[in-house]
Amino acid sequence: MSDDQRPRVLLGDLDPIARLGMIAVLEEDGVDVIGEEERPEALVLVTGRLQPDAVVLDLDSPSARALAERVRAASPAVTVVLWAREEDAMEVLDPGAPTPRRFFSGLLDQLRDELRAVAGRTAG
Amino acid sequence: MEACEQRSRDGLKLFVVDPHTIYRRGLAACLEGLHEAQSVGQAGSVRDAWADDTLFGADIVLVDHAMTGGLDFVAAVAQASGAAVVVCSSLCGEDAVLAALQAGAAGVLRKETLTTEALAGAVRAAASGTGVVTSELLHELLDGLAPDGYEKPPAARLTDREQQVLSLIANGHPTREVAQQLCYSERTVKNVLHDVVTKLNARSRSQAVAHAVREGLI
Numbered sequence: 001m002s003d004d005q006r007p008r009v010l011l012g013d014l015d016p017i018a019r020l021g022m023i024a025v026l027e028e029d030g031v032d033v034i035g036e037e038e039r040p041e042a043l044v045l046v047t048g049r050l051q052p053d054a055v056v057l058d059l060d061s062p063s064a065r066a067l068a069e070r071v072r073a074a075s076p077a078v079t080v081v082l083w084a085r086e087e088d089a090m091e092v093l094d095p096g097a098p099t100p101r102r103f104f105s106g107l108l109d110q111l112r113d114e115l116r117a118v119a120g121r122t123a124g
Numbered sequence: 125m126e127a128c129e130q131r132s133r134d135g136l137k138l139f140v141v142d143p144h145t146i147y148r149r150g151l152a153a154c155l156e157g158l159h160e161a162q163s164v165g166q167a168g169s170v171r172d173a174w175a176d177d178t179l180f181g182a183d184i185v186l187v188d189h190a191m192t193g194g195l196d197f198v199a200a201v202a203q204a205s206g207a208a209v210v211v212c213s214s215l216c217g218e219d220a221v222l223a224a225l226q227a228g229a230a231g232v233l234r235k236e237t238l239t240t241e242a243l244a245g246a247v248r249a250a251a252s253g254t255g256v257v258t259s260e261l262l263h264e265l266l267d268g269l270a271p272d273g274y275e276k277p278p279a280a281r282l283t284d285r286e287q288q289v290l291s292l293i294a295n296g297h298p299t300r301e302v303a304q305q306l307c308y309s310e311r312t313v314k315n316v317l318h319d320v321v322t323k324l325n326a327r328s329r330s331q332a333v334a335h336a337v338r339e340g341l342i
Contacts (some may be wrong), residue, residue: 010224014236015236015238016150016238016239016240017147017150017151017154017235017238017239017240017243018146018147018150018152019150020149020150020153020240021145021146021147021148021149021150021151021152021153022146022150023153024149024150024152024153025145025146025149052324059283059285060236060285061281061283062281062282062283062284064283065284083146085144085146085147085214085235085236086144086315087144087145087146087147087215087309088309088311088312088315089312095289102307104307104308104309104312108145108146112342
């Protein structure tokens with residue numbers, strides 16, 4: 001994978017252990033984890049500054065959808081992925097899409113595919 | 125004593141059994157960062173764990189007992205390897221915690237609130253032969269022992285997903301319909317409901333619904 005096709009991902013409010021795991025798995029897959037920010041206000045600002053391909057948030061958090069919408073409002077080009085700790089659900093909010101696409105099985109492979117696709121779109 | 129000295133000289137051999145890949149890798153990454161750690165093995169299922177020889181040399185085994193065969197594994201692995209077993213799971217209701225401790229777990233950690241520091245502390249405690257049950261889980265156990273008139277603290281907030289599921293249940297939809305409507309599997313809906321019942325300290329779904337409506341949670 002050439003450098004300009006490596007997905008650039010920012011990690012949001014995933015819990016600390018899940019964040020460590022996400023970094024380990026994504027970096028093995030050739031994804032650039034360009035930062036982590038669990039504070040909502042700061043996450044919105046950092047997303048605006050770094051313009052990642054995707055931001056990964058915690059689907060189990062009570063404020064997951066509200067935070068996703070704030071990130072999208074401030075950075076409309078970014079894809080937001082909501083990831084459940086138990087790996088039984090994932091939601092992908094594409095730029096401009098009103099509703100998420102939902103996934104319920106084979107989630108790690110789906111995540112890899114989504115990040116690859118999003119990097120391909122932004123590189124192209 | 126000899127065993128302790130041996131451990132401190134050689135470092136701890138750790139093993140993680142958890143079916144959730146990202147979380148398991150996170151646990152392993154955190155454990156690998158401990159200076160006491162000599163090795164960290166991993167398996168995504170009970171079957172894979174038994175097939176891995178390093179399991180039998182482990183000093184401490186971290187297990188999500190909610191996975192298939194998980195509770196039996198807790199009991200069996202302590203016997204087979206002599207390791208201290210620490211349960212690390214999202215399934216941390218009163219019954220689940222008691223079941224884990226009765227199966228022989230030296231400690232129980234709740235994934236939802238686990239930090240890297242708490243994990244390190246639990247592993248060090250288990251290595252020194254001490255058990256660890258985090259204070260919030262102890263409260264949960266003690267709540268179960270509280271007299272009927274005891275007023276429980278206000279419930280935690282529900283996640284969006286929990287609110288959606290509980291609202292539909294409150295409106296009389298059966299689990300299957302809730303699953304269809306939200307595009308979840310029935311298993312997911314049941315898991316969410318189980319979590320809600322636990323979170324609200326309720327004894328049943330209907331009690332959870334009543335509580336949630338009363339407290340304005342849905």
